[in-house]
Amino acid sequence: MSTLLDETTTHALRDGAFGNARALTCRECGHEVALGPSYACPECFGPLEVAYDFPAVTREEIAAGPRNIWRYKALLPVPSDIEQSPNTEPGFTRLLEARNLARELGLEKLWVKDDSTNPTNSFKDRVVACALSAARELDAKVFACPSTGNLANAVAAAGARAGIPTVVFIPSNLETPKKVNSAVFTEKLVAVDGNYDDVNKLASEIAGEEEGWAFVNVNVRPFYAEGSKTLGYEIAEQLGWRLPDQIVIPVASGSQLTKVDKAFQELITLGLVEDKPYKVFGAQATGCSPVSVAYKGGTDAIRPVKPDTIAKSLAIGNPADGIYVLDVCRRTGGAVEDITDDEVRDAIVLLARTEGIFTETAGGTTVGVLKKLVETGQLDTSLETVVINTGHGLKTLDSVSDRVGPAATIAPSYDAFVASGVL
Ligand SMILES: Cc1ncc(COP(=O)(O)O)c(C=O)c1O
Ligand SMILES: [Zn+2]
Numbered sequence: 001m002s003t004l005l006d007e008t009t010t011h012a013l014r015d016g017a018f019g020n021a022r023a024l025t026c027r028e029c030g031h032e033v034a035l036g037p038s039y040a041c042p043e044c045f046g047p048l049e050v051a052y053d054f055p056a057v058t059r060e061e062i063a064a065g066p067r068n069i070w071r072y073k074a075l076l077p078v079p080s081d082i083e084q085s086p087n088t089e090p091g092f093t094r095l096l097e098a099r100n101l102a103r104e105l106g107l108e109k110l111w112v113k114d115d116s117t118n119p120t121n122s123f124k125d126r127v128v129a130c131a132l133s134a135a136r137e138l139d140a141k142v143f144a145c146p147s148t149g150n151l152a153n154a155v156a157a158a159g160a161r162a163g164i165p166t167v168v169f170i171p172s173n174l175e176t177p178k179k180v181n182s183a184v185f186t187e188k189l190v191a192v193d194g195n196y197d198d199v200n201k202l203a204s205e206i207a208g209e210e211e212g213w214a215f216v217n218v219n220v221r222p223f224y225a226e227g228s229k230t231l232g233y234e235i236a237e238q239l240g241w242r243l244p245d246q247i248v249i250p251v252a253s254g255s256q257l258t259k260v261d262k263a264f265q266e267l268i269t270l271g272l273v274e275d276k277p278y279k280v281f282g283a284q285a286t287g288c289s290p291v292s293v294a295y296k297g298g299t300d301a302i303r304p305v306k307p308d309t310i311a312k313s314l315a316i317g318n319p320a321d322g323i324y325v326l327d328v329c330r331r332t333g334g335a336v337e338d339i340t341d342d343e344v345r346d347a348i349v350l351l352a353r354t355e356g357i358f359t360e361t362a363g364g365t366t367v368g369v370l371k372k373l374v375e376t377g378q379l380d381t382s383l384e385t386v387v388i389n390t391g392h393g394l395k396t397l398d399s400v401s402d403r404v405g406p407a408a409t410i411a412p413s414y415d416a417f418v419a420s421g422v423l
Contacts, residue, residue: 017137021077024048067092069230078133090118090125095238100354109384121392122150127227131216134223141212146203148313149178156185177395228256232263245383250366251282252314254321261328282336283369285311289338291322310341311361339368358393
């Protein structure tokens, strides 16, 4: 077995390859290992995450940076010359005050963080940019991922721009736009007959057999996951350097939710925002809701499920970070909730008709869960709330194409228009 993960790999890291990152630390037992291509603790097999020695960072230094995620490079495991390497430059997406949706749901103050405007139209461009940097520093020969669709899009695009051979693995039943959005960037799109958990298992096997492969969410996962922190940093910066009271985040593997919390904690520690309570809420679709089921059952035991939902980007039946999602939501006084596919469709249309934002099924799930949290009294309507839209609706057109369409089909005449009753 000779892979990027092999302990005997002797690739010499250049100085500052991972910026201010100090080590990889085990989330379970705290054991530290040297920065490198590892993702499981050698003591207890717990997940490793990046720990830092942060320098003093000021708001002004951040504000003077580029209008993309590299403005936060001092807080990421990337070298100080990161802007010199080709990447898709994601981030600094808009934070929109959603007055119409707030009124509709009975909330006093609501914001939508709209990550559908990233280069490949989902938040995954953020994590991939960090993973690409790690892959480069580790001298990887192939850039790869198992994906529920959006990650494949982001990896394929970043790999193309970086000029590194890229192979992406997806479940064969994914939405056509997501397949095309990967295949256009790489000729090596592999559709696997199975669900995401099967695809992930295959990727782990390949990572164990092949040399020099960087699977962004497998063997360089600790570095990849850090990219999601930038969503949290941006929300705080765009709110004028303060944290929201409540935030609703979709959950597949659970990585994004836990990293937004990590970002908020770091900003507090660094004195960049005031220390205050905030509640984190997780959103799942009922057809794949292992974390929500565990939350409601008051247990830490997450029972893997076989997904059956239109929210395919969230269809991970055995979420790697599920247990940490429970931790964050319970610690902050939030919750994890789930909604049906019909409610997901309704919420996509609701967000579109109130705010002019077309979200994919993951965002439908998040907005629909926000609505349910209000209706069930789990969310305080007087507090400032942020909901994250993680992907674009053009990627999952079919989910609403039977709900919306022309009000009438008419002959090209004024009389026909009047007769149609549209006005
Ligand atoms: C659009 C979208 N939103 C949310 C998620 C959930 O991300 P995570 O696996 O970090 O929980 C995904 C994952 O693929 C996604 O594609
Ligand atoms: Zn450990």
